[in-house]
Amino acid sequence: GESVGLHLPTLSVQEGDNSIINCAYSNSASDYFIWYKQESGKGPQFIIDIRSNMDKRQGQRVTVLLNKTVKHLSLQIAATQPGDSAVYFCAELGAGGTSYGKLTFGQGTILTVHP
Amino acid sequence: GAGVSQSPSNKVTEKGKDVELRCDPISGHTALYWYRQSLGQGLEFLIYFQGNSAPDKSGLPSDRFSAERTGGSVSTLTIQRTQQEDSAVYLCASGQAGHWEQYFGPGTRLTVT
Numbered sequence: 001g002e003s004v005g006l007h008l009p010t011l012s013v014q015e016g017d018n019s020i021i022n023c024a025y026s027n028s029a030s031d032y033f034i035w036y037k038q039e040s041g042k043g044p045q046f047i048i049d050i051r052s053n054m055d056k057r058q059g060q061r062v063t064v065l066l067n068k069t070v071k072h073l074s075l076q077i078a079a080t081q082p083g084d085s086a087v088y089f090c091a092e093l094g095a096g097g098t099s100y101g102k103l104t105f106g107q108g109t110i111l112t113v114h115p
Numbered sequence: 116g117a118g119v120s121q122s123p124s125n126k127v128t129e130k131g132k133d134v135e136l137r138c139d140p141i142s143g144h145t146a147l148y149w150y151r152q153s154l155g156q157g158l159e160f161l162i163y164f165q166g167n168s169a170p171d172k173s174g175l176p177s178d179r180f181s182a183e184r185t186g187g188s189v190s191t192l193t194i195q196r197t198q199q200e201d202s203a204v205y206l207c208a209s210g211q212a213g214h215w216e217q218y219f220g221p222g223t224r225l226t227v228t
Contacts, residue, residue: 032215043119043206043219044158089157093215101146101165101210102174103217105157 012112019077021109023090026071032093034103035064035075039086047075047088077111085113117141119220121207127226128197136192136223140209147190148208148217149182158206164190166212197227 013019025033031052036044050057050064050073057064063076073090087108094102120139128134140147145166150158160174164184175181179197184190194201204224208217 041221043208043221045219046216091158101215102148102160102163102171103158104160105150107157108155 009107010110010112012114013080015080015082015113015115017080019075019080019084019111019113021075021077021088021090021111023073023075023106024071025073025090025092025106027092027104028068028071030092030094033064033066033073034091034093035062035073036089036091036105037084037086038089038108044089080111080113082113082115085111087111119207119209119218121205121220121223123223124221125224125226127228130199130227131196133193133195134197134225136194136205136225138190138192138207138209138220140188140190140207141218142188143211144209144218145187145212146210146217147184148210149190149192150206150208151176152204152206152222154203161192161205194225197225199227201225202227 032049034049035047037047038044048059048062048064050066055066061078065074077084087110089108090106091103119141122137147164149161151161152158162175162182163171179195182192204222206219206222208219210217
């Protein structure tokens with residue numbers, strides 16, 4: 001069946017370091033892959049997305065890389081700050097048919113940033 | 116502007132009772148989604164409303180779960196005869212027609228004792 005999963009459930013970094021969060025997916029038909037950040041007691045917040053015809057996209061302090069050959073997605077956070085501490089989810093947007101519009105989420109990685 | 120709101124924020128109920136969880140989407144958003152998030156897990160899709168179309172109920176785990184969306188706006192997720200395994204955070208999201216982005220509410224934490 002379709003699934004999106006994460007390699008590392010937890011990641012601890014020092015403030016100022018760069019963080020890399022990884023995700024593996026199994027459904028190649030998706031049009032978009034998205035990263036969400038979820039802080040304690042809040043709903044997921046959109047960070048950045050990447051369309052399936054791209055391999056890299058940059059935002060403010062974040063970069064998403066997509067490797068379709070090995071079905072791997074990563075989120076890079078530059079100069080990580082304590083405010084970046086949260087759970088990060090990758091998600092895949094259903095491409096069509098009964099999957100259209102539905103997000104399939106990975107399990108999540110807990111990022112802890114130490115000052 | 117106002118985001119997605121959900122109520123209550125926390126709900127504790129006894130096993131076997133029925134519960135109703137409410138979602139107020141962003142005004143003008145035609146798409147509405149319900150997800151369930153168990154402790155330490157990702158989000159599990161439950162149901163999807165899009166405009167006046169028949170809802171996609173493919174994610175509902177059992178017939179104890181149902182959802183309505185009245186007037187194309189507010190939605191209610193109902194869980195009948197709650198079980199302990201229903202304990203989770205229930206998240207609602209809304210989106211605009213033709214756009215994939217989903218905006219999430221803060222969730223309702225349901226605890227079944």
